[in-house]
Each structure stands twice: as structure tokens, then as C-alpha cells.
Amino acid sequence: MPLNGLDRPVLMIGCGTMAGAILARWLETGLDPARVTVVDPGRSAPPAQGVSLLSALPAALPPRAVIMLGIKPQSLPDVAPLLSPLLANGQIIISILAGVTVAGLRAALGEKTDIVRIMPNTPVALGKGVCALYADAHTDAGLVDEAQRLLAPLGLVERIGAEAQFNLITALTGCGPAFVFRFIDALAHAATTLGLDADQAARLAMATVEGASALAVQAGEPPAILADKVASKGGMTREGLDVLDEGGRFFALLTEMMRAARDRGEELERLASAG
Numbered sequence: 363m364p365l366n367g368l369d370r371p372v373l374m375i376g377c378g379t380m381a382g383a384i385l386a387r388w389l390e391t392g393l394d395p396a397r398v399t400v401v402d403p404g405r406s407a408p409p410a411q412g413v414s415l416l417s418a419l420p421a422a423l424p425p426r427a428v429i430m431l432g433i434k435p436q437s438l439p440d441v442a443p444l445l446s447p448l449l450a451n452g453q454i455i456i457s458i459l460a461g462v463t464v465a466g467l468r469a470a471l472g473e474k475t476d477i478v479r480i481m482p483n484t485p486v487a488l489g490k491g492v493c494a495l496y497a498d499a500h501t502d503a504g505l506v507d508e509a510q511r512l513l514a515p516l517g518l519v520e521r522i523g524a525e526a527q528f529n530l531i532t533a534l535t536g537c538g539p540a541f542v543f544r545f546i547d548a549l550a551h552a553a554t555t556l557g558l559d560a561d562q563a564a565r566l567a568m569a570t571v572e573g574a575s576a577l578a579v580q581a582g583e584p585p586a587i588l589a590d591k592v593a594s595k596g597g598m599t600r601e602g603l604d605v606l607d608e609g610g611r612f613f614a615l616l617t618e619m620m621r622a623a624r625d626r627g628e629e630l631e632r633l634a635s636a637g
């Protein structure tokens with residue numbers, strides 16, 4: 363049974379951390395590895411058994427291929443001139459490149475290209491990712507629906523109406539796992555600083571974040587209320603929350619963090635359109 367009824371060949375151009383996580387989930391949920399070709403000069407072995415690995419683009423591409431761009435935005439100027447002459451109607455380009463707009467991709471790959479821009483995150487490997495999806499009116503609507511079905515096993519897929527929000531959404535969901543990982547690390551580090559064994563602190567911090575996230579997902583109440591429910595009147599939690607909340611500094615810090623990430627996306631966008 364093909365993945366989500368989709369029987370197209372899949373070509374992944376660049377298959378590192380992020381595209382590799384997507385491919386792992388697709389293979390786990392039924393994609394036949396024989397239909398997948400990875401083009402990646404940086405790999406010495408295919409990412410999974412049965413997947414073909416090429417170090418450069420082949421002379422021709424299958425007419426109905428799903429072509430995922432999994433390279434860094436900075437590699438697009440190297441890849442686009444080689445890829446563009448191989449493209450034909452009926453193929454779907456799915457780009458995961460941060461800070462490269464659909465217009466920027468069309469300028470590099472050809473005006474008639476059907477392009478779906480997505481922003482995944484690494485938890486897609488577990489089917490618990492977030493995948494923002496944007497396509498403009500020039501991309502065939504049927505192909506966009508097909509791409510959305512293909513992405514469904516990755517987790518929450520959300521269509522974005524305004525591409526202008528893509529960098530902000532990237533800061534939240536694409537970068538978000540790194541921010542959460544840093545938070546887990548900081549929790550453990552704080553406990554270690556105050557005297558707990560480092561391994562024990564890491565283990566307990568991880569389990570606490572896992573349990574709290576799972577509870578938050580199914581609680582039916584906003585996280586702010588859940589936090590208040592943990593904080594007994596006159597108890598310990600409130601003292602800790604008060605440190606985070608003083609003068610709104612925790613929210614301010616995270617806003618600054620997200621602004622910096624978003625602004626880098628806008629910078630990448632400017633660099634891509636200049637070059």
C-alpha cells in the first residue's frame with residue numbers, strides 16, 4: 363500500500379537532519395524505499411535500506427516525482443541551475459528551506475514550477491511534528507492537496523494563508539524544538555548547580571517535561587491555568603514562578619529569542635533574493 367495512496371517516485375535533494383527525519387517517518391508509515399532516491403554528495407551511505415543514493419543529480423527526473431529540497435538555503439544557488447532544466451509539469455517541489463520564499467524558489471527553478479513550501483520540525487520523525495504549509499495560487503491546487511496528504515503522517519499539518527508569517531512560524535515551530543531542548547537542559551543544569559547529581563537531574567528534568575507536555579496536550583485547559591494549578595497557595599511553585607514572572611521578564615526573554623530567530627529568517631530571505 364503506497365503511503366497515503368501516493369504512488370509517485372520521491373527524490374530528496376539533500377537528506378541531512380531534517381529531510382532525514384521526514385524520510386524516516388515516511389518509511390515507517392509505508393513509503394516503499396524502492397521509490398526513494400536521495401541526492402546528497404555529503405552522504406557515504408543511503409539513509410535506509412532500499413533507498414537509492416546518488417552523489418549528483420541524474421540526467422533526467424521521473425515525470426511525476428515528488429522532489430523534496432532538503433539542502434541548506436545557502437546551497438540553493440549551487441543546486442538550482444542544475445535542477446531547473448530537469449523539471450517538468452506534473453512534478454511537485456516541496457521545499458523545507460528556511461527563509462526562501464515561493465517567489466524566490468520560482469525565480470531559481472522556473473516560473474512554471476509547482477511549489478509547496480513547508481516548515482517541518484524534527485519531531486516529525488515520531489509523527490509528532492508540526493508542518494506549516496504554504497502554496498500560492500500558481501501552484502496546482504490538486505498537487506497541494508496531494509502534498510498535504512503526503513505530509514499527514516508527520517504530525518500536525520497547518521496551511522498558512524500569508525507567506526509573510528512564515529518566518530515567525532518557523533521561529534515558533536521549526537526552531538521551537540531547540541528552544542524546548544535548551545529549557546530541559548536549563549532545568550537540569552539549575553538542579554545540578556544546587557546540588558543534585560547531574561545524571562539524576564537530567565533524567566528527572568526529561569521525565570518532568572515529557573509528563574507535563576503530555577498533560578498539557580490533553581488537559582483541555584490553557585498552560586497558564588495548569589501552571590496555577592500546580593502552584594499551591596503559599597507553597598513552593600509560586601515562589602519559583604514569581605522569579606520567572608518578575609516584571610514579565612520570562613515572556614520578554616522568549617519574545618526577544620523569537621524575534622531574533624524570525625529576523626534571521628528575514629535576513630536569509632533578503633540574501634536569497636539578492637543572490
Ligand SMILES: NC(=O)C1=CN([C@@H]2O[C@H](COP(=O)(O)OP(=O)(O)OC[C@H]3O[C@@H](n4cnc5c(N)ncnc54)[C@H](O)[C@@H]3O)[C@@H](O)[C@H]2O)C=CC1
Binds near residue numbers: 375377381405482
Ligand atoms: N534542522 C532542523 O531542525 C530544520 C531544518 N530546516 C531546513 O532544512 C534544511 C536542511 O537543514 P538540516 O537538515 O538541518 O541541514 P543538514 O546539514 O543536516 O542537511 C543538509 C544536507 O544537504 C546536503 N547537501 C549539501 N550540498 C548539497 C548539494 N549540492 N546537493 C545535494 N545535497 C547537498 C548535505 O550533505 C546535508 O546532508 C535547511 O534549509 C533548513 O532551513 C527546516 C526545519 C527544521
Ligand SMILES: O=C(O)[C@@H]1CCC=N1
Binds near residue numbers: 460532536537
Ligand atoms: O536553524 C535553522 O535555520 C533551521 C530552520 C528551523 C530550524 N532549523
